[in-house]
Every structure is written in structure tokens, then in C-alpha cells.
Amino acid sequence: MDFSALNPIALVASLVVAATPLLFAALGELVTEKSGVLNLGVEGMMIFGAICGFAISVESGSPWLGLVAAAIGGALISLIFGVLTQVLLSNQVATGLALTMFGLGLAALIGQPYAGIKPPSFPKLDLPVLSDLPVIGPLLFQYDYMVYVSLALTVGIWLFLTRSRAGLVLRAVGENHDAAHSLGYNVILIRLAAIAFGGACAGLGGAYLSLIRVPQWTEGMTAGAGWIALAIVVFASWKPWRVLLGAYLFGGVTILQLNLQALGISIQSQYLSMTPYLVTIIVLVIMSADRSRAALNAPASLGRVFHKTG
Amino acid sequence: MTLLTIEGLTKAYPGVLANDHVSFTIEPGEIHALLGENGAGKSTLVKMIYGLVRPDSGRMALHGHPFAPHKPGEARAAGVSMVFQHFSLFEALTVAENITLGMENAPPRAELSARIRDVSQEYGLPLDPDRLVGDLSVGERQRVEIVRCLLQNPRLLIMDEPTSVLTPQEVDTLFQTLRKLSAEGVAILYISHKLDEIRTLCQRATVLRGGKVVAECTPADETARSLAEMMIGGELAMPKARSFSPGEPILRVMELSLPSQTPFGTDLDRITFQVRAGEILGIGGVAGNGQDELMAALTGERAVAEEMIVLSGRHIGRTGPDRRRILGLLTAPEQRLGHAAAPAMSLTENAFLTGRSRQKLDSLGFVNRESTRSFARAIIERFDVRTPGAATPAQALSGGNLQKYVIGREVLQKPAALVVNQPTWGVDAAAAAAIRQSIRDLAAQGSAVVVISQDLDELMEISDTFAVLAGGALSVPQPAAGLSVEKIGLMMGGNLAEEADHAEA
Structure with missing residues (x-):
């Protein structure tokens, strides 16, 4: 085995890039779940965001416009789920799964003409001096802008949930929707907003894949990232900082798997492709071993239908 | 102004x-x-x-x-x-x-x-x-x-x-x-x-x-x-007085401890009591002091050590709900819709759910529709359940009527021991009186009954012996006659057996 082929700096840099789409999607889902809604359609929203972002940036030539389109696209498709579950009171699990299928199919349809095209390239951070520093430069100051946006979003969501009144109301709705309703809060509207935010974040995560990480459009390119994002939220016990940790951990597993394959270690590649999912299952088992503690952090109304009465 | x-x-x-x-x-x-x-x-x-x-x-x-x-x-x-x-x-x-x-x-x-x-x-x-x-x-x-x-x-x-x-x-x-x-x-x-x-x-x-x-x-x-x-808008029916002559112990709970499974639940701490044939034991206490956990242990929804629960001399701590029913321990949990009854299923189907084994409502794995329906009709008739018929879904009944139904369903199966939690919660006065009377009648026929309730007036009215659940521990059961509200209040506040014994002395 030749480990010298592994460059630690390049490894960390590729880890960050692999983790960023997960981070976007998981942060969005965190906010959605904090409002008491379980949206299993993350995968569908991501891939839809990926193609929206890709198509618009190819057509317009502007990667930034593509990202905006991805966020809007993700929010719009998530609102289908929102209206179905919040207004028409359909089952959240079934509707979320349907959203995933719908998103995958719709994205494939829209993506037909875009296969094999290269999107406009995305600018990277280039600070004078700082970015040119050896080691520290590539580790901290040479990423694309969206990496920094995702980190800022983590801080922002943490501040929003723990410090702001609006965040408190959101948590209250997720904790006990009947009580929030009787205090006069509009449960349905708040949840729709949280769902749309979750969709926008998932869309950004998807567009990060198609515009920055890969960058190319292939059908089904999210390849289960949405499911990992869902697992990260539980793994993080609904805390933004742990979502960051989880996303980088899972990003790391992905990169490790790719690099081990590249090193030609004689494990069948299928086993390595399994690792992120195996880790997810193991973590979930460990997390839920102590039932009462796991339940303490979960929003108490998660996945429950809110039936507005009197 | x-x-x-x-x-x-x-x-x-x-x-x-x-x-x-x-x-x-x-x-x-x-x-x-x-x-x-x-x-x-x-x-x-x-x-x-x-x-x-x-x-x-x-x-x-x-x-x-x-x-x-x-x-x-x-x-x-x-x-x-x-x-x-x-x-x-x-x-x-x-x-x-x-x-x-x-x-x-x-x-x-x-x-x-x-x-x-x-x-x-x-x-x-x-x-x-x-x-x-x-x-x-x-x-x-x-x-x-x-x-x-x-x-x-x-x-x-x-x-x-x-x-x-x-x-x-x-x-x-x-x-x-x-x-x-x-x-x-x-x-x-x-x-x-x-x-x-x-x-x-x-x-x-x-x-x-x-x-x-x-x-x-x-x-x-x-x-x-x-x-x-x-x-x-009418006369209030008062329950009939009843003489109490206890027989053999039927249900015994010994040193029952059980950690809670919910984040804000209460752990049960060495709960001990016995109920004799013909006796009604009232268990009072403010909600959230272990009532749900005690109920789960008694119904068999949560298994405990085999010797912690004894029914007619038989250890049943690990026995599941259905087997307990066959042995004669029936229960009616607090939540009518979703726990005691399946909301969208008809009254007939709900009758089958707990009556299957004792009432022999199935044969060779098939539901015996005729006998199930007549069992449901018997409950409706005996307990004056106001409903269009046995095919009505449980959720279509008013709270009081459904409560009469789920209590009646257990009472009619002639249990050796019956445990009910909050039998008259959210039920109007007339239905509550009817439910209490049916519980007393059951005890008069020789069943051992445990009533868990937060309504002290109710417990004082129907209990022969009385105990309080506070912080997951149960006070020593005492004859209900002669207990004052003040004394009960002290027990509910957490001053358990010792205090009550002092007051007694």
C-alpha cells in the first residue's frame, strides 16, 4: 500500500467540499424538524435544486443566478409537500417519500438536454496574502464562497434558534402545536415557512453538487446525500453545531472511501460505498439506545398532524 | 361600570x-x-x-x-x-x-x-x-x-x-x-x-x-x-351504599420498581399493595406521579420481574397482556381513544380486541362475527351506551358513552381483578355515576378492583381502601373510611407512609 500518495492538505480540502452539500441540506432539515415537520423528501429537493441551479446558470451564464434559482426551486417543490401535509393534512412520511420520487423524476426530465455540458465555473476565495500562505492558505482560505456561506448559515441558525424570539416561537410550535395554537400562533404558516426554508437549503446543497463539487449534471447525481442529511439531523440531536460536526464526519467518510479506492486497497468497492450508510445506521442505533435522552432533544410534535380545532 | x-x-x-x-x-x-x-x-x-x-x-x-x-x-x-x-x-x-x-x-x-x-x-x-x-x-x-x-x-x-x-x-x-x-x-x-x-x-x-x-x-x-x-336539569342519582367484606387476596404487587421510558416520566419505586376479592383499592395522586408507568406494568405493556406481580398466587410480571386477560386480570387505560379503543374501528371490532380470549370470540384464527356482535350489543345494552349500533366507529361516540363502553367491556368479562385508570375523566355526572355503580357492582360480585384516579371525591366515594401515588412511590394502603381530605392532601404532597402512620398513631 502506498499512503504517500495521500496529500493530507488536499484530503482536508476535498473533505470540506464533500461535506458542504450535506451541511446545507441538513441545516435546512434541522429547521424544518424543529418546527415539528418531518420532511423525508430531502433527496428529491436536493436533486431538483441541482438541476434548477445547473440549468439556470448554463442558460444565464451566471453561477450566482443559478444558486438563487436552486434555492427558489427547492423552496417551491418543498411547498408542494407543505401544502399537502399542512393544509390537506396528508401523512408526512408518505408525502415526503413521494416528494423524493417526484423530485428525482422531474429533475431527470428537466435535465435531459443538460447532460455532458460544463457549467460556468464558480469563483473561489482569493484573499491577498492569506490565501497564498502555505498549508493555512489551502486549508482555510482557498475554498469557493459557498463553503463560507454554509458556515455562516450554521452560526446564523444557531443564533436564530437559541437567541431570537422568532426562533423560540418556531421551537414552541415544534414542541407542542396545540399549545402554540391556543396562545395565538399561526402553526400552519410558521410550519410552511420552515418547510420552504428547508427546501431552499436542500436546493442549495444540490446546486453545490452540480455547479461546484462535480461540476456536471448527471441523472441521480445526489446519490443518497439527502438521506445522509436526514440521518445527520438525528445524529446531531437537532443541534446546529453538531450538524456541522456530523456533516464533516460524513463528508470525511465519503472522501476516505474514495481515496482508499484510489489506493487500490483490495476491498470490493461496494463495501466502501456502503460505509457512510453503515456509519449512519450504527450511529442511529447508538443514539437511540438511551431512549429517554434521545427523545429529550427531539421536537415533541415531530411528524404529528396538527388538526386545527376551535 | x-x-x-x-x-x-x-x-x-x-x-x-x-x-x-x-x-x-x-x-x-x-x-x-x-x-x-x-x-x-x-x-x-x-x-x-x-x-x-x-x-x-x-x-x-x-x-x-x-x-x-x-x-x-x-x-x-x-x-x-x-x-x-x-x-x-x-x-x-x-x-x-x-x-x-x-x-x-x-x-x-x-x-x-x-x-x-x-x-x-x-x-x-x-x-x-x-x-x-x-x-x-x-x-x-x-x-x-x-x-x-x-x-x-x-x-x-x-x-x-x-x-x-x-x-x-x-x-x-x-x-x-x-x-x-x-x-x-x-x-x-x-x-x-x-x-x-x-x-x-x-x-x-x-x-x-x-x-x-x-x-x-x-x-x-x-x-x-x-x-x-x-x-x-334533573334529579341527581346517588350511588347505593355497599357493605364491604373482603375475601382472599387476588392481586398482589410486590416491590415493583420500574424506570420510566419517557423524558419527563416518573420511575416507580418499590410499589407494594394487595387487593382482595370484593375490595376496591383507590389510588389517588396528582397526574405524572407514576400513574402511567404503574398502569403499563399492570396491563403487561411493560414487562417487570416475574415475582413483582402476583395474580391468585401466580407470578405474572413477565406475562403479556393477552395471557393476563386469560388469567383474569383485565384493565381499562386512561386514554379512551387510541389506548383503550381503536378510534376508527367499530364497537364490535373493539369488543373483539380485548374480549377475544375470555369470551371465545374466535375459532381457528377466524373472527366469530356473530358472537362478537352479540358481545358488543350486550355491552351497549347493559351499560346504556348511546350509539346508533355496534357497527359505529369508536371515535363517533361522545367521551362519556365511549368510556361506558370500554369500562363495560371489561366488567362484562367478569375479571378476577380489574384495574381502571381515570374511569370518569371528562365524563358527565350521569355517566360518571353509572360507571362508578358498575365498578361497585363488580366488586360486590367478588372481583378485586384497583381504581387509579385524580378525582379525590370519586375515590372517597367508591374506595374501600385508599393509597396515594407520589413521586413514583405508593403510600401504605389504609381503610378509606375515616380519612380526612387534609390527611390525603399531605400524603399527595409527598409525605408518604411514615407521615400517614404518625397521623394514625
């Missing part, structure tokens, strides 16, 4: 006229009782005053100005606050967070905490703003609700069944607070079905029946009986 004038308020829901031209007035500083059975329209009426429900017609005026709140925020801004029966609290949030959620213009966190401390001290309702509500007792949770109201300087405070979950001592404290508020000019609209409380606390009463105002009176001039008869 009159504080609140209500004129001709009417609200109809599909199939029911919840409020029919309701009119009355509330004066400043008055403690005004709103009386009525379940379904009389009390909740709808106060929800309209609090802006949660919009009336179809009619007017309200506050301080002489038209008052038509579109949402609770508007009502609060106008000086109307409400303490809910099922608290509008968030367990995973702190006291201060819970309070700020119910305020229109909440001050910053530090200032709010200081004000919570001030107000709670001033009104004798001590509270720590930084504690999680999930860790508080029921009485403390109610304080959170009250302090939340008081911080907004209300002119009218609506209280919906505030004492149904409190110990007698906590009730006294609450009444002192309410009297102090009343003296300061705050009017209180007090909803309760505890008639003795209303007689001691309230200056005026409005009685609702079938959505209409049927009487106004001064509670102090009435008896509890005459008030009850105004509410139900």
Missing part, C-alpha cells in the same frame, strides 16, 4: 349548537363561576371571549366598548388572560421561555426573569424562571400559566377547571391568590364542576345547559346538590 357584557352570543358547529344566545355580565373584581356539564358550551364560550373562536352572532363589550377579538393576542392586549385546563405549556422550554411566548410585548430575558420572580413572590406562587417546565409538578406548571397571565396586568382572568389537577393544599394557595387578585379589582371567570369550591369561592354563578343560560344564582345560597341539579 360593568367589565364585560356578553349579549346573545351564538356559535354553531356542524350538528350542534354549542352556544345559543348566551348573555351575562361580569363586574370588576368579581369571581364569577361558569357552571355546566361537559358539552354544555363552557369551553366554546370562553374561547370566544379569548379570541380563539369567532361567534356566529351576538356582541361583547369590554368597559362599554365593543370587544370582538380576532385572535388571542388582541384579547390579551385588551386585558383578558386565560389559564387553560390542559396547560398551554412547552415541556422542553424553560419557565421564562414559556412565559415570554404568551406575552405580547415581552421584555428582554434578564428583566423578564426578575419580573417573574417579583410577581411570583408577591402572589405566593414561587417559581424559578430557568427551570425546564418538563421537570415541574402539575401544580408548579399551573403557576407558570398564572404568572404568565399576571405579568400582563389582566382585567379579566379566565380559569378553566384550574383545580382538577391540584392537591387540596395547592387549591388553598390558589384560592388565596385569586381572592387577592379579586380584591385588587381583577375579575375572574371561573369554570369548574367542583361545586363545593364554587360555593366557597365565587360570588355569582351562571349555569349553562345545552348551550343556553338556564340559571343565574349566588352560589353561597345554594347547596352542591341544587347546583348540580341546575346543571343536569
